[in-house]
Amino acid sequence: MKKIGIIGATGYTGEELLRVLARHQQVELAFATSEQEQGQSLAKAFPNLPKYHEQVFCSAQESLARETDLVFLCTPAGQSAKWAEAFLRNGAKVVDLGADFRFQDPQVYERWYGMPHSHPQLLQGSVYGLPEWNRAAIQASKVVGNPGCYPTSALLGILPLVRAGLVAENGIVIDAKSGVSGAGKSPSRSTHYVEVNESLSAYKPGRQHRHVGEIEQELAKQAGRPMQVIFTPHLAPMSRGLYSTIYLRLNKVIAESELLTFLADAYEREPFVHVLADELPTTKMAAHSNYCFLTVRTVPDSGVAIVFSAIDNLGKGASWQAVQNMNLMLGFPEEMGLI
Amino acid sequence: MKKIGIIGATGYTGEELLRVLARHQQVELAFATSEQEQGQSLAKAFPNLPKYHEQVFCSAQESLARETDLVFLCTPAGQSAKWAEAFLRNGAKVVDLGADFRFQDPQVYERWYGMPHSHPQLLQGSVYGLPEWNRAAIQASKVVGNPGCYPTSALLGILPLVRAGLVAENGIVIDAKSGVSGAGKSPSRSTHYVEVNESLSAYKPGRQHRHVGEIEQELAKQAGRPMQVIFTPHLAPMSRGLYSTIYLRLNKVIAESELLTFLADAYEREPFVHVLADELPTTKMAAHSNYCFLTVRTVPDSGVAIVFSAIDNLGKGASWQAVQNMNLMLGFPEEMGLI
Amino acid sequence: MKKIGIIGATGYTGEELLRVLARHQQVELAFATSEQEQGQSLAKAFPNLPKYHEQVFCSAQESLARETDLVFLCTPAGQSAKWAEAFLRNGAKVVDLGADFRFQDPQVYERWYGMPHSHPQLLQGSVYGLPEWNRAAIQASKVVGNPGCYPTSALLGILPLVRAGLVAENGIVIDAKSGVSGAGKSPSRSTHYVEVNESLSAYKPGRQHRHVGEIEQELAKQAGRPMQVIFTPHLAPMSRGLYSTIYLRLNKVIAESELLTFLADAYEREPFVHVLADELPTTKMAAHSNYCFLTVRTVPDSGVAIVFSAIDNLGKGASWQAVQNMNLMLGFPEEMGLI
Amino acid sequence: MKKIGIIGATGYTGEELLRVLARHQQVELAFATSEQEQGQSLAKAFPNLPKYHEQVFCSAQESLARETDLVFLCTPAGQSAKWAEAFLRNGAKVVDLGADFRFQDPQVYERWYGMPHSHPQLLQGSVYGLPEWNRAAIQASKVVGNPGCYPTSALLGILPLVRAGLVAENGIVIDAKSGVSGAGKSPSRSTHYVEVNESLSAYKPGRQHRHVGEIEQELAKQAGRPMQVIFTPHLAPMSRGLYSTIYLRLNKVIAESELLTFLADAYEREPFVHVLADELPTTKMAAHSNYCFLTVRTVPDSGVAIVFSAIDNLGKGASWQAVQNMNLMLGFPEEMGLI
Secondary structure (H helix, E strand, O other): OEEEEEEOOOOHHHHHHHHHHOOOOOEEEEEEEOOOOOOOEHHHHOOOOHHHOOOEOEOHHHHOOOOOOEEEEOOOOOOHHHHHHHHHHOOOEEEEOOOOOOOOOHHHHHHHHOOOOOOHHHOOOEEEOOHHHHHHHHHHOOEEEOOOHHHHHHHHHHHHHHHOOOEEEEEEEEEEEEOHHHHOOOOOHHHEHHHHOOOOEEOOOOOOOOHHHHHHHHHHHHHOOOOOEEEEEEEOOOOOOEEEEEEEEEOOOOOHHHHHHHHHHHOOOOOOEEEOOOOOOEHHHHOOOOOEEEEEEEEOOOOEEEEEEEEOOOHHHHHHHHHHHHHHHHOOOOOOOOO | OEEEEEEOOOOHHHHHHHHHHOOOOOEEEEEEEOOOOOOOEHHHHOOOOHHHOOOEOEOHHHHOOOOOOEEEEOOOOOOHHHHHHHHHHOOOEEEEOOOOOOOOOHHHHHHHHOOOOOOHHHOOOEEEOOHHHHHHHHHHOOEEEOOOHHHHHHHHHHHHHHHOOOEEEEEEEEEEEEOHHHHOOOOOHHHEHHHHOOOOEEOOOOOOOOHHHHHHHHHHHHHOOOOOEEEEEEEOOOOOOEEEEEEEEEOOOOOHHHHHHHHHHHOOOOOOEEEOOOOOOEHHHHOOOOOEEEEEEEEOOOOEEEEEEEEOOOHHHHHHHHHHHHHHHHOOOOOOOOO | OEEEEEEOOOOHHHHHHHHHHOOOOOEEEEEEEOOOOOOOEHHHHOOOOHHHOOOEOEOHHHHOOOOOOEEEEOOOOOOHHHHHHHHHHOOOEEEEOOOOOOOOOHHHHHHHHOOOOOOHHHOOOEEEOOHHHHHHHHHHOOEEEOOOHHHHHHHHHHHHHHHOOOEEEEEEEEEEEEOHHHHOOOOOHHHEHHHHOOOOEEOOOOOOOOHHHHHHHHHHHHHOOOOOEEEEEEEOOOOOOEEEEEEEEEOOOOOHHHHHHHHHHHOOOOOOEEEOOOOOOEHHHHOOOOOEEEEEEEEOOOOEEEEEEEEOOOHHHHHHHHHHHHHHHHOOOOOOOOO | OEEEEEEOOOOHHHHHHHHHHOOOOOEEEEEEEOOOOOOOEHHHHOOOOHHHOOOEOEOHHHHOOOOOOEEEEOOOOOOHHHHHHHHHHOOOEEEEOOOOOOOOOHHHHHHHHOOOOOOHHHOOOEEEOOHHHHHHHHHHOOEEEOOOHHHHHHHHHHHHHHHOOOEEEEEEEEEEEEOHHHHOOOOOHHHEHHHHOOOOEEOOOOOOOOHHHHHHHHHHHHHOOOOOEEEEEEEOOOOOOEEEEEEEEEOOOOOHHHHHHHHHHHOOOOOOEEEOOOOOOEHHHHOOOOOEEEEEEEEOOOOEEEEEEEEOOOHHHHHHHHHHHHHHHHOOOOOOOOO
16 A cells, blocks of 8 residues: 655645545555645545545645655645655655646746746656656656646647647647636635636637646647647636647648547557547546547648547546556556546 | 616626616616725626716715615615615615615514614614515605515515415425525635535525524514524525425415415516416526516325425515615606516 | 517527517517417416416417518528518518528528528528628618527627738638527437536537538628638537637738727627627626627737637527617617617 | 346436446446447447447347346336346346335335336335345345435435434425436436526425335334325436435424434444534535435424435435445445445
8 A cells, every 4th residue: 555645635636636546445645734724634624535534634844744655736836846845855756736847947837837946956857747648757757747637638639640740830729618626726706606607708818828838848849849839728617627629730631530540549558548430529528537538520621620629627637647647656557546 | 867876786786786777767877886896987897788888886985975866785784774874864765685674673683683783763664675565665665675585585475375374383494495696796615616516505504594584574474473484595506596495384274276376366466476376486487587486285184385486586586676676666667677 | 569470489599589579668579489389378488478478379370360560580491481481471571590591692501501492582682680790781671681699709700800801811710619508499418407517519510510601601791702711619518608719810910909999990889799808708798688799819929819709699699689680670779678 | 256237228327337337346247238229339328438338238138148146227117127027037136226126015106106016026025225224134135126316315314313203293394406317318398408507496396206105115114103204306407416405393302412413323334324513415525426414403492303415316316326235235345336
């Protein structure tokens, strides 16, 4: 049994981690931290997770004294790197669900997050935790930056076609729709039921959202050259689910069936990415799971292909993918606890 | 054209008032107050109400200087009485959507609201604004306490049977279900989309909710004796709508058809209360309207009848009923702007 | 008082027409037809529309005998033209909420609807009922084809920029999201609550949806040349609302503020189209109204502008716009009954 | 590994069984039947359940030839008994999620289901599958009638107090609210998204719903005398979740804390029933789980206690409880696959 800790366990990604780990047979919870609820029982916060009812929230500072094999950081950008550094010194491995280890280049991080990276020396050894594209590096790494929800959904759909050299420069438009849990647990006008229900709207369109940086970094790796995307996230009236509709200008004429084959081949042996042939994905397919559902369609006489990608933003888009990374880092079967 | 003011215009009841009044042909908006947004255009807060786009929020204090025929108070218990006093001195009439004028007896108010009434001398002249049961008094009054959403729904269903002397002592159980707008516009955990969506729960069961006092006061008036109710409100995952399922122990054997006749007769000439014969009401029937839909069923061999009552909590349960009261107080046709 | 009829009054567009017309002071309902419910009272189908409770559904065939000034057709493609022909012969005017009068060229109709137009001779005199762009023709016409919901939303956003010659050839991608009422009232798997709730998905992507033809026809009129669009509709878990996120490749460098001015100028005197400057629209803004909310943003260094357009699919996207057309055709003030 | 079959695998209870069984380590799917989809791959119906993607739906008739240890029947009343008889002859055990084995007395069955029981001789050996109250009998049985969703929720809350002799005759009112999946997967007006969304309504109030019979049978067993309940189910706008608010007239004065102790003691060692002390349950607590959350409150000076009970109607209310029964019948740890 490996000992697992969670820093920031009361938000939606922390709660979802607890839910998934409760079913995992090779790990046990060493600690769950909450600054606001320290000293209180997990029973109150999570009546539906009786496995943890004997445990008590501690502060992040206290948790450093606990023996741990791997720690999940559910902390905002700027805070994760500090905790990562401390736990690494303790000999633990780290999966950061925040943004501090998603970039290799501290200057790119600074550009998108508006502050210098606090521990740039850690970035060298860190890995972008998209297992389908970085499996070996994740297995060997001590620090993994778990991808953002939008980048996970978009990259899984685009990367096979970019790697194959099929996508024109400046030819990527990602129109994405997310459930409200992606906005976090803090009450605000934009998460108020009455404001969100029966409403749908875009926010931070074009190149404003921080996830643009992450998407472009990973695309560039496969393309071998810089790539720019246009990305518009939307908030949809649902708790979970993330849908990306991706318009790709192709740089050559290619049949829909061939594009489908590129996708299918890329994920042929992947347990968590399913390429659909005859139907389009829905977010409901992926709810409460680590699955990503993909397909692609061409638009006649236009040179454009449309990729459709559906995940659960708290599943493959956050906590379930984090456990997939944990499985790789600790030598467990990749699917353990995730089926 | 009469001049109308709204104190506290940015909450849900204030916004709904603005929406309804925009269609009313005999009134114009003298002012809308907001302490937080004073000086700002109504255009920003209400892009969908262009009729008011030239107007600007003022503070409640400033509004006292404006000439007004009638003022709606969308203010919490304890604040309304103060503003009512000031506007009455100015010669305006007042409809309070808060609780300060729902009780005749200041001690009953204090019992349910946990503070002494600030202007008990005003209570004598005030009227409980349920037009179907207090029409003449409302027409003659300068201060009307607009009923709470739960009491409106429950009382319209129970009063005809209580007046007829059919309901046993201690024989009333009201199980009510409300949409989330009833909880107000302030963001909180209990209005967070992800917490509320796909969830339903009771709160303040038994005799804890403040609306119990209001319901019992009005029942006693018709019964000619004190009456106690058991009342359990629930929060349902919808923006609007309020449903009361009311279990009544009858004190004599009476056929369902007779009970239906009591209801139908009570509201025969009422434009806003519809008694259904063959089907049960739904909250959707009443959405965005001033209607209340009622029916009653008996339970064989039990001595119990069940009354079903559906309204829109922001409609007949708040702002639309407030406009109905305004129509009565200002001498307009009662249905003006409400059909 | 003008006499109005509705063919097919029990679907969502028919019901919404009844709701809007109930508030209109210059019209009265001559008939409402339903083949399935003929002979039954409207009271049962529409408990919340007491104004019509004395009326009874008749068959469409019977309705031909009633005197009428204007008839709304809520009938599927292929049926509307037949009824239009009959009512025109009777001297009535016609607004078709179906597709039979949205195309000038019967061959284009046939291409998108898979059948020859039954009454091509009527197309000459018919007008595409987008009042902001066809007002004079609508006023003079006896037959108006009410635009589809997606085309209304997209065209209002794109037309000002296309007219100004700013949009590159093959440079239009429309990513649209609709509420479920757009799928009609017939129960099916894709309208089942449990299948739709917490789910979002695309359908008929690229150039498959019939509304593509309508959009391209109207764009070509303003552009003076054929234009092709890529269009992907999505189903979102909400009852009403339609959001279009429109990616436009520009054919010259132009500042965001200038684009905003193009939009603002185009709709400066329009009562129902509001151009937002500082915020993006939401579908909630437009709910239960005839408004369209628009804005535009540029994407730095990309040559792309993004237009955002929000309507209520049953409002400006169907029945409310149909009443706007009726107002124009019958000589009423354009906003009557719609504010 | 035990071999499991599912008759009627494409409805909501069948799908949920497949989802739960996919995580169970001691069983494998022998067959899943669907008359409409026989011959088709499960991959198409359940893209999110890759474990079964190699399997193909067969007809119920064909499934009789497969070797099976236990069969789940997701079939309507009147059909289950026939299949049960056939599988029992084959040596398999049976858990019926329909109603054919919920009654011991065929005449009671006939009264509530309007038809004679097709195999009354099987009822003797069958057991009502509420494990917390019938564990030993379930373990020894070959045929278990899985309780209805409403009865599960109500009985778990009421039985401890009835057993203790605390509840007055004719003193039980159950006001229950269910998510839409309880209405099944067949599209109809009452499951149409637009009809259900933003709506809440009662149906079959009093003593009309078939679940009344089941509830009264089990209450009588613990009370040692016949008991009558009043039961009003409601449809709430959510996919899953079932909430019962139960008003109990007590036949003696008893403190709230004592009532809580009765509940807590009754379920002290139960893994799936949690008695809350300080807060009321919500349906969200129980979502996607086999948990039932309970608590009780007294109403001062009324002689009434209110029990609150929340489950997932597809969880403890159907498929998860069916797997709990399977675990007992096949000798597995009761919680296997359910945590």
